[in-house]
Amino acid sequence: MTKLRFVTILSALIGGALWACTGSDGAPGTPGAAGTAGAQGPSGGGGPAGSAGPQGMPGPSGVIDGGLPSSCLTPCHGFNGIVEQWKTSTHYATFVSNLGGTEVDTWTGPQACGNCHAIDGLSYRVAGNVGTVDGGAVANVKNGELNYKTPSGSTTESVYRGSAKVAAVTCVTCHEVSDATDPHRTGLAFVPGSFPLRTPSGKTDQVFLEKSPAVGTITGTQAGLRGTANTCIMCHKSRKDVTQYITASNTLTSPYWGPHEGPQADVYTGLGGYHYTGLTYGTSTHEAKLTCVDCHMPDITTNGNTPNHSFYAQISTCTASSCHTSAPNFDVDGGQSTVRAGLFLLQKALNSAGYLTRDAAGPYGALSSAALADSHFELDRTRAGGGDGGGPSVLTADQAGALYNYLIVARGSGLGVHNPKYTKQLIYDSYVAVVGSAPPGFGRPQ
Ligand code: HEC
Ligand code: HEC
Ligand code: HEC
Ligand code: HEC
Incomplete structure (x- = not known):
């Protein structure tokens, strides 16, 4: 197997949205260019059509006199804010280590890797949009199950349906960022609960581990009531149905x-x-x-x-x-x-x-x-x-x-x-x- 090598298209990550933090500090700078819309997902052979790709991360606006408006600083863009915290994690390091990479050769074509490693892997999965190479169906796909039974009866892993060439676990990977929730677009200051996760984390929501209860039936096993940690379990699991x-x-x-x-x-x-x-x-x-x-x-x-x-x-x-x-x-x-x-x-x-x-x-x-x-x-x-x-x-x-x-x-x-x-x-x-x-x-x- 090739060592994981991912190209990073920086512009896809920072290809800006309109800068619109609230606050009265300083005159606003020139607005950043509108964000690049995500690529349309491929339509499947008989499967569901691909969902639209994620929006790019917000780009920096023009110079804002007097620094960032205070509503931008808390909790995200302050000196020790969420963005700086995230940059110390390997979720961010994946992205950095791939700067200057040449090709996402490991997930071009039908590959499983992008389901967890691509910047938009989770958004495809929670929409139920994963590929199978032979027309087999994946049970419980929206809740994280990845393995399925091929028509010939063997076990295999579903593949990533997106086309992102960016490997990173970033804000838009875990959070459902849309026109309604992106503070750069709404212009609203952060209030707790306004920046939701993609993976369902309600009282009864469970995601699936690959391990099935019985030989021959590939359904996975519910991981229990884990709330917001459902997000983590989507990726941090074995990939193998033991x-x-x-x-x-x-x-x-x-x-x-x-x-x-x-x-x-x-x-x-x-x-x-x-x-x-x-x-x-x-x-x-x-x-x-x-x-x-x-x-x-x-x-x-x-x-x-x-x-x-x-x-x-x-x-x-x-x-x-x-x-x-x-x-x-x-x-x-x-x-x-x-x-x-x-x-x-x-x-x-x-x-x-x-x-x-x-x-x-x-x-x-x-x-x-x-x-x-x-x-x-x-x-x-x-x-x-x-x-x-x-x-x-x-x-x-x-x-x-x-x-x-x-x-x-x-x-x-x-x-x-x-x-x-x-x-x-x-x-x-x-x-x-x-x-x-x-x-x-x-x-x-x-
Ligand atoms: C179920 C989700 C999932 C899938 C699918 C997946 N990975 Fe991973 N991979 C992870 C997670 C989570 C880690 C980080 C584990 C850790 O650091 O503890 C990881 C780590 C890695 C690492 C080590 C990275 C490092 O910096 O040490 C490599 C290499 C890797 N994966 C390659 C692949 C390849 C190649 C594929 C496709 C054939 C793939 N992965 C598919 C979830 C996944
Ligand atoms: C690996 C997944 C993951 C990534 C990446 C991630 N977050 Fe989060 N974030 C979470 C989880 C889990 C919570 C806790 C949610 C809860 O308690 O409701 C959270 C909570 C938050 C909250 C509070 C949410 C609210 O509505 O009250 C904010 C704001 C936030 N994250 C911003 C960010 C920003 C900005 C980034 C990118 C720099 C980011 N997150 C990256 C998983 C992630
Ligand atoms: C009881 C607290 C606790 C819970 C619950 C927990 N962890 Fe951990 N986790 C730790 C500790 C402590 C370490 C070891 C850190 C060290 O030794 O530096 C660790 C290590 C890790 C590491 C390796 C980090 C590294 O630097 O090598 C990963 C990845 C991880 N946990 C992910 C998860 C995921 C995903 C879940 C949920 C499925 C989870 N953890 C649940 C406490 C916890
Ligand atoms: C979209 C898939 C994905 C999700 C969701 C995700 N992770 Fe990760 N995580 C990864 C990958 C991939 C790596 C390894 C990056 C690398 O080493 O290159 C990683 C690395 C880590 C590490 C560092 C491991 C190390 O060995 O240094 C910790 C800790 C961690 N994740 C915790 C979490 C927690 C907690 C959550 C839930 C809030 C979470 N992750 C959600 C994919 C994911």
């Missing part, structure tokens, strides 16, 4: 075998892993009480109580609750240290069996001693050809499930914070499946 993906015998053919980067939702919900028959899987207080948005976007009092848009987990969520009032860091009660120790054990077991590597291209070597010590578990890949370390080269469902579970925990990041109990259960059961005995010094929470 129920169909793992079969009675599994051959590791590619270093990309397994869940995609960022399967936080699969761990957080306690639903997305490979579950061993006869065992029950629990979930923790975190999952029951907190969502992605609570921990990653707590409100900032000095910015009109709007959520932190750096998107990085904040210790303030842990300490503000009555739960971990004096936690100095995220390793609360040594929880992350315990999970790290468990991951080292499982990593070693999978590596010894011949299932892990760091290389994206063959020949696929075992992990070096440096890689086995650096705790960058998320960098590990599947060793194509698998089993050269002594494990079987055709894996049983339980063995392949162990590798899958290691990868969702490693790539799901946070060392168990996303669901401490579930994470430890997956590590414990997966170790037993590969080694045949319990991991030394590592218990299974009930």
Whole structure:
């Protein structure tokens, strides 16, 4: 697979809308040029017509004497405002790192990538507008499901229907920006609730993880009532329907075998892993009480109580609750240290069996001693050809499930914070499946 390489057309992002912040400060400058309308989506073969592309981001107007009107500063364009917060996140870095890129070769043609990586991927998905390469239908598409069953019965992933060449997760990606909600067009000052999200986040709205309840029926699984975090779950999930993906015998053919980067939702919900028959899987207080948005976007009092848009987990969520009032860091009660120790054990077991590597291209070597010590578990890949370390080269469902579970925990990041109990259960059961005995010094929470 090609390394992700996205071209960025800066003008599409800043191709301005009319500048119209309210306030009496200074004489208005020359209005910016009108925003470029989004490209019309392609009409599908028998499918729904493509929806219009998103509007460009607002462009800077002419010089405004005396700086920006105060209504622009809060909560967005101030020195520490939402826009500057967002710029510290990798949602923005994707965009920057692609400046100067040459081509979006990874999603030209029918590709899945744009569903989560294109600037307008979410707007197509919530409109139910994804492509299938063979006329198959995707269940629950408006609620985030991506996999579907082909007419011949195999499982595959729907494709992006848009034509944007910009890879970024920006304001217009997550927020429903229209003539009615864009403050640059309405000219109205921000009032809480006036800048809605695209992904439904009402009391009964749920989005779907890929994992289906039964083999052969591809419907995904509802991720639970997560409110505004439904937005995050649309993208931060495995892309693989583990129920169909793992079969009675599994051959590791590619270093990309397994869940995609960022399967936080699969761990957080306690639903997305490979579950061993006869065992029950629990979930923790975190999952029951907190969502992605609570921990990653707590409100900032000095910015009109709007959520932190750096998107990085904040210790303030842990300490503000009555739960971990004096936690100095995220390793609360040594929880992350315990999970790290468990991951080292499982990593070693999978590596010894011949299932892990760091290389994206063959020949696929075992992990070096440096890689086995650096705790960058998320960098590990599947060793194509698998089993050269002594494990079987055709894996049983339980063995392949162990590798899958290691990868969702490693790539799901946070060392168990996303669901401490579930994470430890997956590590414990997966170790037993590969080694045949319990991991030394590592218990299974009930
Ligand atoms: C279900 C949504 C989804 C789809 C579809 C998807 N990705 Fe991703 N991808 C993500 C998320 C979320 C991350 C970030 C994970 C993290 O940092 O924890 C990511 C990260 C990546 C990264 C690592 C980026 C980095 O800076 O480290 C690459 C490379 C990548 N994706 C390539 C692809 C390619 C190629 C495709 C299509 C074949 C694709 N993705 C399809 C959601 C998706
Ligand atoms: C990855 C998704 C995502 C991106 C990107 C994003 N936001 Fe948000 N934003 C959210 C979420 C989630 C909330 C919380 C919504 C809630 O609590 O109702 C939010 C809330 C807000 C609010 C308060 C909304 C209201 O109506 O009260 C504003 C204003 C806002 N964002 C502006 C921005 C701006 C400006 C950008 C671009 C610099 C941006 N957001 C980028 C997800 C995102
Ligand atoms: C449209 C898809 C999409 C949505 C929606 C989305 N993300 Fe992301 N997110 C990504 C991608 C892609 C990356 C990786 C960018 C990169 O590394 O190049 C990422 C990266 C991140 C990172 C940094 C990861 C790292 O390893 O540095 C965090 C934290 C994050 N997202 C949290 C969130 C939260 C919280 C939400 C919900 C408010 C959210 N994201 C919604 C696609 C998305
Ligand atoms: C209980 C609080 C909590 C919840 C709920 C939560 N996270 Fe996290 N998340 C964390 C912590 C803590 C980390 C680890 C940060 C660190 O070690 O620096 C983390 C790490 C991450 C990372 C990697 C960031 C990085 O810099 O490597 C991503 C991406 C992420 N979370 C996304 C999500 C998504 C998406 C959800 C919802 C499905 C979610 N998180 C739910 C607390 C939480």
